Amino acid sequence: MITESISKYSYINKSIPRIDSTDKVGGYLLYLTDLKLENALYAYTFRSKVAHGKINAIYTEDAEKVNGVKAVLTYKDIPAMNGYGAIVPEIPVLAYDKVRYYGEPLALVAAETQEAALEALSMIKADITPLPVIHSIDEALDENAPKIHDKGNIARHTVVRKGDVEKARSSAYIVLERSYETPMQKHMFLEPEGGVAFVDEEGAINVLAGGQTPYRDRIQISRVLGIPPEKIRVKNTPTGGAFGGKDDITVQIHLALLAYKTKRPVKLVWSREESGIAGFHRTASKIKLRTSVDRDGSLLSNEATIYLDSGAYQSFGPTILDVSIETINGPYRIPNYVIDANLVYTNNGIASAFRGFGAPESNFAIESMMNELADELKLDPIDLRLKNILKTGEVGPFNNEIRHAEGLEEALKRAKELFYRPDPTGPFQRTGVGIAVSVKGVGFGTLPEFPSAAIEIAPEGRVSIMFSNVDYGQGINTGNAQLVAEKLQIPLSQINVLHSDTKFAPDTGGSSASRSTFNAGNALLLACEKALSELKMEAASYFMTKSDVITYKDGYFYFKDKTVSIYELAKRLRFKGKSTRFEATLEVPRYTEAVEGTLEVPHMVYMYGVIITKVEIDELLGKIKPREVDFIADIGNVINPAIAAGQIEGGIIQGLGYSLIEELNYDKDGKPLNINYTTYVVPVITDSPLINVEFIKSYEELGPFGAKGVGEVSIIPVGASVADAVTDAIGKRNYKLPLLPWRII
Amino acid sequence: MEVNVSFNLNGKKVSVTAPPAKSLLRVLREDLGITSVKPGCEAGECGACSVLLDGQVVTSCLVMISQVDGKNVITVEGLQKDGELDPLQKSFIDEGATQCGYCTPGFIISAKGLLNENPNPTDEEILEGVSGNICRCGAYPRIFNAIKKVVKKNVI
Numbered sequence: 084m085i086t087e088s089i090s091k092y093s094y095i096n097k098s099i100p101r102i103d104s105t106d107k108v109g110g111y112l113l114y115l116t117d118l119k120l121e122n123a124l125y126a127y128t129f130r131s132k133v134a135h136g137k138i139n140a141i142y143t144e145d146a147e148k149v150n151g152v153k154a155v156l157t158y159k160d161i162p163a164m165n166g167y168g169a170i171v172p173e174i175p176v177l178a179y180d181k182v183r184y185y186g187e188p189l190a191l192v193a194a195e196t197q198e199a200a201l202e203a204l205s206m207i208k209a210d211i212t213p214l215p216v217i218h219s220i221d222e223a224l225d226e227n228a229p230k231i232h233d234k235g236n237i238a239r240h241t242v243v244r245k246g247d248v249e250k251a252r253s254s255a256y257i258v259l260e261r262s263y264e265t266p267m268q269k270h271m272f273l274e275p276e277g278g279v280a281f282v283d284e285e286g287a288i289n290v291l292a293g294g295q296t297p298y299r300d301r302i303q304i305s306r307v308l309g310i311p312p313e314k315i316r317v318k319n320t321p322t323g324g325a326f327g328g329k330d331d332i333t334v335q336i337h338l339a340l341l342a343y344k345t346k347r348p349v350k351l352v353w354s355r356e357e358s359g360i361a362g363f364h365r366t367a368s369k370i371k372l373r374t375s376v377d378r379d380g381s382l383l384s385n386e387a388t389i390y391l392d393s394g395a396y397q398s399f400g401p402t403i404l405d406v407s408i409e410t411i412n413g414p415y416r417i418p419n420y421v422i423d424a425n426l427v428y429t430n431n432g433i434a435s436a437f438r439g440f441g442a443p444e445s446n447f448a449i450e451s452m453m454n455e456l457a458d459e460l461k462l463d464p465i466d467l468r469l470k471n472i473l474k475t476g477e478v479g480p481f482n483n484e485i486r487h488a489e490g491l492e493e494a495l496k497r498a499k500e501l502f503y504r505p506d507p508t509g510p511f512q513r514t515g516v517g518i519a520v521s522v523k524g525v526g527f528g529t530l531p532e533f534p535s536a537a538i539e540i541a542p543e544g545r546v547s548i549m550f551s552n553v554d555y556g557q558g559i560n561t562g563n564a565q566l567v568a569e570k571l572q573i574p575l576s577q578i579n580v581l582h583s584d585t586k587f588a589p590d591t592g593g594s595s596a597s598r599s600t601f602n603a604g605n606a607l608l609l610a611c612e613k614a615l616s617e618l619k620m621e622a623a624s625y626f627m628t629k630s631d632v633i634t635y636k637d638g639y640f641y642f643k644d645k646t647v648s649i650y651e652l653a654k655r656l657r658f659k660g661k662s663t664r665f666e667a668t669l670e671v672p673r674y675t676e677a678v679e680g681t682l683e684v685p686h687m688v689y690m691y692g693v694i695i696t697k698v699e700i701d702e703l704l705g706k707i708k709p710r711e712v713d714f715i716a717d718i719g720n721v722i723n724p725a726i727a728a729g730q731i732e733g734g735i736i737q738g739l740g741y742s743l744i745e746e747l748n749y750d751k752d753g754k755p756l757n758i759n760y761t762t763y764v765v766p767v768i769t770d771s772p773l774i775n776v777e778f779i780k781s782y783e784e785l786g787p788f789g790a791k792g793v794g795e796v797s798i799i800p801v802g803a804s805v806a807d808a809v810t811d812a813i814g815k816r817n818y819k820l821p822l823l824p825w826r827i828i
Numbered sequence: 829m830e831v832n833v834s835f836n837l838n839g840k841k842v843s844v845t846a847p848p849a850k851s852l853l854r855v856l857r858e859d860l861g862i863t864s865v866k867p868g869c870e871a872g873e874c875g876a877c878s879v880l881l882d883g884q885v886v887t888s889c890l891v892m893i894s895q896v897d898g899k900n901v902i903t904v905e906g907l908q909k910d911g912e913l914d915p916l917q918k919s920f921i922d923e924g925a926t927q928c929g930y931c932t933p934g935f936i937i938s939a940k941g942l943l944n945e946n947p948n949p950t951d952e953e954i955l956e957g958v959s960g961n962i963c964r965c966g967a968y969p970r971i972f973n974a975i976k977k978v979v980k981k982n983v984i
């Protein structure tokens with residue numbers, strides 16, 4: 084455990100309250116859907132009521148005639164490319180030849196009043212010839228299935244292999260073959276997708292909408308409008324929750340298009356229902372594993388067939404598939420494997436990023452398999468893992484040299500003390516305990532990344548820090564401010580955070596893959612170094628001496644008995660016409676070559692965690708109550724223990740929803756069935772168990788002050804640990820999430 | 829048809845003209861500039877729009893403005909006294925009970941309503957009292973601690 088008292092740091096390892104928390108509790112923080120622009124038009128989206136069909140015509144003439152209507156746009160009005168998508172730009176901005184999911188946008192309306200906009204909306208007609216709807220991975224794979232896209236229903240297929248699985252398997256002591264399934268999960272962030280757009284005095288299009296990656300949004304908008312990115316500004320914060328569901332485009336392009344066409348400010352906010360039908364969700368998965376072990380418990384081989392349901396288009400699907408490939412071997416020494424991975428099209432909305440990004444899906448399979456193997460071998464499940472985890476310096480299954488695995492070993496040893504079955508609270512109650520291990524890479528693996536960040540020293544006594552990653556609740560604005568405070572040794576109150584806005588911040592990339600602390604933090608520290616070295620030279624000129632005899636402490640440079648503050652020096656620089664803004668770019672450490680068959684496997688830095696879940700089951704109702712959850716995390720050095728623990732708790736609670744109650748369903752016509760909070764039930768406070776979070780003392784030299792990342796680590800292993808606890812309680816294994824009462828009894 | 833409605837908002841008298849069925853939530857946001865009330869669902873399911881109506885916690889998305897005439901409405905903007913945050917607000921900060929913060933005003937209002945009625949609730953009563961509010965970021969353990977800490981102070 085990291086205790087604050089023994090920390091050698093001044094501003095990190097400290098549970099400083101979020102820097103925006105006063106605004107949040109005061110109700111003053113203006114989210115982007117709270118913005119009210121003068122003279123703004125009301126905008127709405129006309130959506131398909133057919134999940135799969137051929138578009139014959141879209142009739143907008145009557146809508147255009149409605150008094151007060153300023154624009155009715157269809158695909159014909161798109162200036163340049165009619166497509167977007169974080170990885171492959173194949174999602175139509177407005178559908179043109181086919182619709183592929185229920186609710187796909189066909190037209191946009193903007194009008195002076197809400198009434199006029201709604202009236203116009205009701206007058207648009209679409210003539211669509213329905214085609215058979217594909218509801219599931221199995222249906223999509225049927226050879227007689229209608230093709231959702233011309234190329235068929237497989238968006239990506241790849242095979243990754245090592246060693247000789249047949250040989251390994253034939254000499255194994257135990258071979259288990261199992262199939263696992265996980266559901267589509269909705270993000271259900273409290274603030275639906277939305278925002279505003281306007282054209283400013285300089286003719287630039289400003290899009291202020293909840294999101295996660297402003298510079299990628301900007302490029303995607305620019306391709307559709309056919310105008311250079313410099314003529315577009317995107318701001319993504321404050322945002323009321325995202326969890327991956329706002330990482331790709333939601334309203335941004337529609338907003339930009341409407342502002343561009345009407346030259347008027349526009350507001351577009353999805354209703355809860357629209358968020359349900361047109362917002363993203365987590366990929367459903369079907370994973371088959373055949374895994375073999377030696378008599379002593381050493382893993383010999385792993386054969387995996389992975390299917391992920393991408394829905395109607397690929398958003399992040401191809402890279403989600405990559406993460407599922409990378410995590411299907413767990414953090415284990417597996418000398419022989421074959422992974423056959425498939426991303427499949429269906430008519431189920433669009434799947435995209437969701438906290439964990441393919442890892443929760445694979446983790447449920449491999450960690451459930453580990454627990455079952457331990458049973459078969461009559462081995463303690465923690466011992467089985469201790470035997471198989473990769474050690475520091477070993478070469479992992481994807482040819483990567485393992486860094487700092489001792490944290491995982493320590494976490495597993497600590498888990499031994501917490502791994503026990505609690506007593507039932509009454510009659511007809513059964514209790515059980517379950518375990519799973521989490522592993523997830525930080526950042527984008529082998530993909531080259533060059534995040535930039537900047538600091539600006541204002542003579543008035545403030546340091547602005549600028550990065551484009553978005554804080555939508557993770558606390559990265561506070562964490563990154565703490566890193567800079569530590570580096571410059573100045574009070575946090577002197578730091579001003581400007582983030583997630585292309586107008587102020589350089590391109591640090593977005594918030595995803597638990598990368599914001601690592602990338603923005605590292606880039607900010609480089610910018611601080613640049614600033615300090617420049618200021619030191621200015622100090623040398625001020626002291627009239629050589630820079631190498633000058634020292635720095637707490638915001639001041641020292642020479643003999645003389646001092647000068649960074650702010651005084653900033654004033655001198657400005658006076659000389661020099662900039663006091665210092666920008667730096669990080670070359671993210673990575674392996675340069677992806678393993679054959681993958682896009683970005685492996686990562687260099689991994690977060691680890693061990694989860695222990697204790698459940699109580701009502702024998703009569705089959706209701707599973709998670710009672711206690713322990714999470715032991717290795718996330719590197721912990722910048723802000725309270726915020727990091729809050730991230731871990733939040734991930735666990737989302738993971739419990741995923742394991743026990745959450746499951747997005749579509750009806751036979753491809754219409755989503757449960758998309759509001761009454762029908763898609765998410766955990767409330769009475770469902771929240773007692774959660775104990777512990778941090779392993781750890782330091783990753785590649786990270787800023789030793790930090791790795793935290794956002795995703797805890798949601799990943801929840802499913803397998805809950806399923807294992809239920810098995811412990813009722814003696815029967817379950818292979819499908821969520822563990823609804825009627826599934827387990 | 830529009831109606832004229834006057835009520836007390838955070839201690840000040842306000843009047844608005846609006847369609848009678850317009851929700852209090854929309855009136856607060858669109859006509860009175862109160863944005864702490866959040867439209868998470870506009871169907872009474874999430875609690876993000878909670879306000880105190882004559883001291884009772886209600887979801888303002890389900891209240892028609894015509895029902896508010898002559899009543900007292902409190903939102904988190906009205907909890908500060910002389911620029912000082914309410915103890916609940918402070919406690920939410922200290923305990924790290926906000927993540928994205930979108931649910932926060934609603935939770936604070938629900939907790940305020942609970943403590944107004946019952947200054948010394950049991951743990952179960954605290955949990956029940958805010959079980960109608962959703963926090964998708966899962967800040968629940970810290971929200972509970974934040975409320976509990978204020979209760980403890982009430983008791984002393």
Ligand code: FES
Pocket residue numbers: 866867868869870871872873874875876877878887888889890
């Ligand atoms: S907006 Fe009123 S309860 Fe959700």
Ligand code: FES
Pocket residue numbers: 273323324556925926927928929930931932962963964965966967
């Ligand atoms: S803090 Fe984000 S919904 Fe509660």
